[in-house]
Amino acid sequence: VPELYSQALETKKIHPMAQPEFDVQAVPESAKDDTKLKFTATVERRPDIELPELDGMELEVAKAEVTDEDVNKRLEALRQRFGTLVSVDRPAAKGDYANIDLSAEIDGEVVDSQEGVSYELGSATMLDGLDEALDGLSAGEETTFEGTLEAGDHEGEKAQVKVKVNSVKADELPELDDDFASEAS
Structure with missing residues (x-):
């Protein structure tokens, strides 16, 4: 199951954030059985985030005003x-x-x-x-x-x-x- 789970993550380009919960639905009786292993994995995935371009972005920083009284108190x-x-x-x-x-x-x-x-x-x-x-x-x-x-x-x-x-x-x-x-x- 872990190998198939890893392949599924890679194929679907899913990036998990935690360990999965597995629900096995079908298991082959033997190696000659044609039934395929079927399972569902539920996992919390990392969201896709697109960062904006930072070039040209302006940031306004508030000016810190420190008085003599502030300095003296400190x-x-x-x-x-x-x-x-x-x-x-x-x-x-x-x-x-x-x-x-x-x-x-x-x-x-x-x-x-x-x-x-x-x-x-x-x-x-x-x-x-x-x-x-x-x-x-x-x-x-x-x-x-x-x-x-x-x-x-x-x-x-x-x-x-x-x-x-x-x-x-x-x-x-x-x-x-x-x-x-x-x-x-």
Whole structure:
């Protein structure tokens, strides 16, 4: 069958895209039998495509307009990506990263706690009120605030949240110079 299938493809100038499905309709009983092998092959074929002449064809390319603001935004994003966190000896401020320990209490009972959490001040990605509580705290200091728990067995309940700052780090951005250009490219 494969040999006859290949001959049929060549004769009919068919270019298949996948393997065929065969339906054998007649098979000779023996080599002396006059019955011919008869089968149908169903296959997805590659379409005939005629490409137009490209000579004389015009193509209009939209002009890319890049402003100084676009360049500055991209440079600042690159600086952020290549920045490093360095410890600072000052109170935490928006944009800093604080390593913190958290403990939530309801009616004097600790219901949840986490240690060594890295948190970006101003990101508002944890408890409501956490950003305000951390703002102005230095390493080693702690405070308590009221917050609504957002997960766990006490989700939606108000709790007294104690937060301790273990360290404060700031993003140190690279200078815009030749060294940075080499590193970023």
